[in-house]
Amino acid sequence: MTTSDTTNPGTDAGPEPVAGPDSRLHTFFNDPRWALAMVRATVLEAAHPQIGAALIDNSTFVAHPWRRLHNTFLSMQRMIGADAQVRGREAARLNRMHERLKGTDPRSRPYDAMDPGARAWVVATLYESSVTMCRLSGQPLDQAFMEELYAEFRAVLATMGDEPGQLPDSLPEFWQYFDRTVEEELENTEAMRIILYKLFDHLPAPPLLSGFPTLWATGRAVAGPVVGAIAVASLPESFRRRAGLPEMPGAQTLMQGTYLAVGLARFLPAGWIQPEAVIDLLALSPDSDDPRARTVAALHSRMKRAGALLRLITPLPAQSAPASRTASATxxxxxxxxxxxxxxxxxxxxxxxxxxxxxxxxxxxxxxxxxxxxxxxxxxxxxxxxxxxxxxxxxxxxxxxxxxxxxxxxxxxxxxxxxxxxxxxxxxxxxxxxxxxxxxxxxxxxxxxxxxxxxxxxxxxxxxxxxxxxxxxxxxxxxxxxxxxxxxxxxxx
CATH class of the missing domain: 1.10.238.10 (EF-hand)
Incomplete structure (x- = not known):
């Protein structure tokens, strides 16, 4: 495992690990289940009043979710890479971005994206959701793995320049901190409701599928509510009750089945499930100079010709002659x-x-x-x-x-x-x-x-x-x- 020269405060475990190809954290990066864990972590982040207010006022996740996904993935890739210089540069960029995100929420409470507690909560949700992901898919982590993974997440927070004490030193203390934050600080925020009940139901097509609006709308109508139901079912039960989040019948079974099914994708060829390849493909525009765009453009062209042929052989209702275009119409x-x-x-x-x-x-x-x-x-x-x-x-x-x-x-x-x-x-x-x-x-x-x-x-x-x-x-x-x-x-x- 890659290590740094800094010591993990409060432990005798020696050097604190940083991210890299040999780290515990990196083993999750190409795991398809992590996509579900990230949705869950994002919901928990958005339920924090400061983070939820910052998302509503400043984030493009509603209007440009695929672009936001691409940027988030790229940032995470840099933060867990082996190059310390790249990690430091990305941390500095994120800090500059967060310094600009300040304001007040609808209840006149101030928010600041540089708030140490809010930043620690983001890392905490990622760690807890990663552990929960494994448990829900029938492969719970052993204690040693969880402790090593937790040390790596704390190292990521330290790379951002935050004080080590923002997250508890030991794993038992972390679970107490997590439960306390869920019980005392999380709220049913507008940002959380948008993610659960609007974002997936109205998700625009990625550039790759922009030429197939009917196909996308049909798939979204089925998948959107299911993703939201799975996310709700995976949240801590105490928070679901307190926030008044309805759980559809059978949601727990659906959630566990989904985690298990997605986990099977790990046995596919590595190139098929690498998140970088998948996200780049979704973001691929048919007019891109990427060689894969030729295939996409050809598929779009064939679909358009099929649609044109269908319209040609389908009788159209009689239409009145178009009126001349007046200045007011223009x-x-x-x-x-x-x-x-x-x-x-x-x-x-x-x-x-x-x-x-x-x-x-x-x-x-x-x-x-x-x-x-x-x-x-x-x-x-x-x-x-x-x-x-x-x-x-x-x-x-x-x-x-x-x-x-x-x-x-x-x-x-x-x-x-x-x-x-x-x-x-x-x-x-x-x-x-x-x-x-x-x-x-x-x-x-x-x-x-x-x-x-x-x-x-x-x-x-x-x-x-x-x-x-x-x-x-x-x-x-x-x-x-x-x-x-x-x-x-x-x-x-």
């Missing part, structure tokens, strides 16, 4: 397009209005994709903050501190002001890592994770000048054009 269509852009791109948190957390989420996504260090990340956040002030000044007609879809649609054509131009220029500068004033193939892929829609073979692969990048970004962010790489970047689920 204006109405433009407003609908603007409101659609508002919902899919600008409203990143999915709460129905445009607020600073929505633009902060854009900055966070862009900074994460580019893996920016602190100075560049701060520049990008400041540029988006200036744009938010510009938008408020121009669009917040009722002065309520947020912008509605109607306020945006009424003024959408004139959005490309100086602050938005500065956002585009800043994004170009932080993407252009080598400073040659052009974005090459590798820099482009780092930002967009998709195909170029351009010839990248000539002139050394240089494809994007500053002016072209800024022009395309402004065209997109003002809602005038959706057929650009920025659409999957900021609008994709």
């Amino acid at each position: 204006d109405s269509a433009q407003r609908q397009d603007a409101e659609g852009f508002f919902r899919q791109v600008l409203d990143q948190t999915g709460n129905g209005s445009l607020d600073w957390p929505d633009l902060a989420a854009m900055a966070r996504e862009l900074a994460g994709r580019l893996d920016l260090d602190e100075p560049e990340e701060t520049r990008l956040y400041h540029a988006f903050a200036d744009w938010w002030r510009e938008l408020q000044s121009a669009l917040d007609s009722d002065g309520d501190g947020s912008i509605s879809a109607q306020e945006y649609a009424a003024a959408a054509p004139g959005l490309a002001g100086p602050a938005l131009i500065r956002v585009a220029e800043t994004l170009f500068e932080v993407t252009d890592r080598n400073g040659d004033q052009q974005i090459d193939a590798d820099e482009y892929r780092t930002l967009f994770r998709t195909a170029f829609h351009r010839d990248v073979s000539g002139a050394g692969g240089v494809t994007y000048t500053r002016s072209a990048f800024v022009r395309e970004f402004l065209t997109f962010m003002s809602g005038r054009q959706r057929s650009t790489p920025f659409d999957p970047l900021l609008a994709g689920a």
Whole structure:
């Protein structure tokens, strides 16, 4: 097992382990059951008042769940990897992100994503759900394994810079801490209810299945309630009663059967169940330059032709001649397009209005994709903050501190002001890592994770000048054009 030179406080076990390929924690990373454990852990996190409030106000998990899944997986992969420098860099990035997440909940209670107790609870839910996952699937962990795993989770918290005492020193003390937190601090929060009763029922299709809306909707209608029921059944019984969470008949049997069935996937070939491969495949867009995208595009094309043939041979009801398009009809269509852009791109948190957390989420996504260090990340956040002030000044007609879809649609054509131009220029500068004033193939892929829609073979692969990048970004962010790489970047689920 990989070890560090630090000692685990309160024990005589010697050096405290860190994550890596030989760690206990890493054995769970490719275990399909861990997906169920992560859902359970997320529900328990969201039931914590501070974490639940931060999720509601700042997270994109409702509007962009697949993107959030990809980013969470990437962060976890870095945090449990063998490279100490990568772990430290990711911990610093997460801390910078959490420092920006502060506010008050609907009951006027302050929340702070840097609160030591809340951060410790996140790690605690991951550990407890991992142990519970094994128990529910009929393979309970022995005491030695649980203690080693617990030490590794404490090491992850220490990597984040938190004081060791935020989680108890010993495993018996941890179980007391966990039970006490469940009994005294957890609540039936809005974030928890959304995860259990809305998220899975309304989960948008991942890019891979975006061309099959009927198929996705049918599968979601069946699977969504089942996933929610399994998550509820797996929660501590005392909390279920106190939070008033209904448990459907047979849910316990269904839950245990699901854990057992998913556990059998461990015997499949390793390449089939690696989470990185699965998540990347789900996030694959048909127009990506990934070789697998050709197969996806061909499948999408065949499905569309089959649908067209079906419509051709199916009698259609008689339709009246379309009316000529009047100026008012054109204006109405433009407003609908603007409101659609508002919902899919600008409203990143999915709460129905445009607020600073929505633009902060854009900055966070862009900074994460580019893996920016602190100075560049701060520049990008400041540029988006200036744009938010510009938008408020121009669009917040009722002065309520947020912008509605109607306020945006009424003024959408004139959005490309100086602050938005500065956002585009800043994004170009932080993407252009080598400073040659052009974005090459590798820099482009780092930002967009998709195909170029351009010839990248000539002139050394240089494809994007500053002016072209800024022009395309402004065209997109003002809602005038959706057929650009920025659409999957900021609008994709």
